[in-house]
Amino acid sequence: ASTIATLISGAAYAESLTVGFSQIGSESGWRAAETSVAKEQAKQRGITLKIADAQQKQENQIKAVRSFIAQGVDAIFIAPVVQTGWEPVLEEAKDAKIPVFLLDRNITAKDPSLYMSVVTADNVYEGKVAGDWLVKEMAGKACNVVELQGTVGASVALDRKKGFSEAIAGAPEIKIIRTQSGDFTRSKGKEVMESFIKAEDRGKNICAVYSHNDDMAIGAIQAIKEAGLKPGSDIKVISIDAVPDIFKAMLAGEANLTVELTPNMAGPAFDALIAYKKDGTIPPKIIQTESKAFGPESAQQQIDLKKNMGY
Numbered sequence: 001a002s003t004i005a006t007l008i009s010g011a012a013y014a015e016s017l018t019v020g021f022s023q024i025g026s027e028s029g030w031r032a033a034e035t036s037v038a039k040e041q042a043k044q045r046g047i048t049l050k051i052a053d054a055q056q057k058q059e060n061q062i063k064a065v066r067s068f069i070a071q072g073v074d075a076i077f078i079a080p081v082v083q084t085g086w087e088p089v090l091e092e093a094k095d096a097k098i099p100v101f102l103l104d105r106n107i108t109a110k111d112p113s114l115y116m117s118v119v120t121a122d123n124v125y126e127g128k129v130a131g132d133w134l135v136k137e138m139a140g141k142a143c144n145v146v147e148l149q150g151t152v153g154a155s156v157a158l159d160r161k162k163g164f165s166e167a168i169a170g171a172p173e174i175k176i177i178r179t180q181s182g183d184f185t186r187s188k189g190k191e192v193m194e195s196f197i198k199a200e201d202r203g204k205n206i207c208a209v210y211s212h213n214d215d216m217a218i219g220a221i222q223a224i225k226e227a228g229l230k231p232g233s234d235i236k237v238i239s240i241d242a243v244p245d246i247f248k249a250m251l252a253g254e255a256n257l258t259v260e261l262t263p264n265m266a267g268p269a270f271d272a273l274i275a276y277k278k279d280g281t282i283p284p285k286i287i288q289t290e291s292k293a294f295g296p297e298s299a300q301q302q303i304d305l306k307k308n309m310g311y
């Protein structure tokens with residue numbers, strides 16, 4: 001009975017909460033899903049969620065956070081587009097005693113008390129999983145890799161690069177021959193891949209593309225096909241997120257591996273916030289989500305599973 005009473009009072013408490021969420025934009029399928037899952041998770045708990053779309057700009061995010069402070073929200077969620085430059089506005093939130101949760105990307109702040117927790121995957125590990133797969137797949141054969149990086153200055157881009165580089169460090173036959181940002185979008189991924197193909201003997205000198213997200217990989221697949229090569233075999237395609245479209249590409253034999261990232265970043269943050277507001281429970285600094293690799297053999301199952309995950 002006491003559990004039920006706690007649940008009810010927790011739910012009743014949540015109903016009085018208003019959270020402001022400064023979202024980056026909708027550059028990828030994963031991010032669009034994160035936004036819809038956030039709405040869904042808020043609704044389930046009776047929380048009022050206000051979302052501001054920053055259209056990829058940190059200055060818009062800072063404005064949104066200031067406006068949430070002025071509105072006196074109970075908490076602020078930020079998906080920080082880049083990792084630096086947050087201190088001043090976070091000081092303002094702290095002065096206003098509004099707890100801040102970071103979703104899916106991290107920041108570099110000297111004072112960790114500027115935010116309560118970050119809900120994120122281990123992004124270095126994600127890159128490592130991708131690199132380990134390629135090392136195993138090549139089994140000692142040479143492989144020239146081109147890399148599509150995420151948004152310049154984003155923690156996830158730096159981490160995913162680092163993890164992959166670490167994984168291939170012990171395999172000198174695997175080399176990153178070109179690397180450039182495709183800003184996490186399909187169109188940029190395609191454009192950058194086209195330039196890689198042009199520069200590398202019409203793509204014949206490329207053995208694999210490692211993309212920091214699935215959307216850029218999908219753009220790259222298009223570029224590979226237009227160059228008359230077969231993605232998935234002539235050029236292997238490895239990426240991160242596990243959005244339904246990359247599994248569709250796997251079913252067509254055009255992609256090889258993705259590392260899953262849950263779009264439910266808001267749910268754990270809401271739960272931590274409710275516990276904190278109720279009795280002062282301090283959540284862990286990092287609330288870490290799982291990372292699992294999937295290949296073509298699980299593609300259909302993953303497409304079915306993702307149907308009710310905001311995609």
Ligand code: GYE
Pocket residue numbers: 027028029030031104105156184212213214215240241261
């Ligand atoms: O992988 C990518 C997105 O920050 C973890 O941002 C997130 C990344 C995600 O746009 O698709």
